[in-house]
Each structure stands twice: as C-alpha cells, then as structure tokens.
Amino acid sequence: MLFLCVRLVFKKNGRFVKTHVSQSKAMRDRGITCVQSQDYAMRHQSPLAVKE
Secondary structure, three states: OHHHHHHHHHOOOOOOOOOOHHHOHHHHHHOOOOHHHHHHHHHHHOOOOOOO
16 A cells, blocks of 8 residues: 555655546547446437436
C-alpha cells in the first residue's frame, strides 16, 4: 500500500491511473466500451425493451 501512495504524494497532481474501459482514451478511440454501457444502449434502443 505504501508503494501505491508514493506516486500520489511525491508527484504533482498525482493520481491513480484510470482503469475503467470507458475512461481510457485509447479504448474510446478504438470504439470499445464497457458491457454495462452497451447493455444500457441496447435496452433503450429496442422498442421491446423491458422497463426497469
């Protein structure tokens, strides 16, 4: 845990790397999205979608 905090403490504007698919610029450029976003889009796109 200490080694993870070193980057946050000693680097100006230090933060953890974003690991979620939708937050990665490289993944967005390739058109890759997370399953939850795809599921949401498909449910709202279909006229037979189940109301949740």
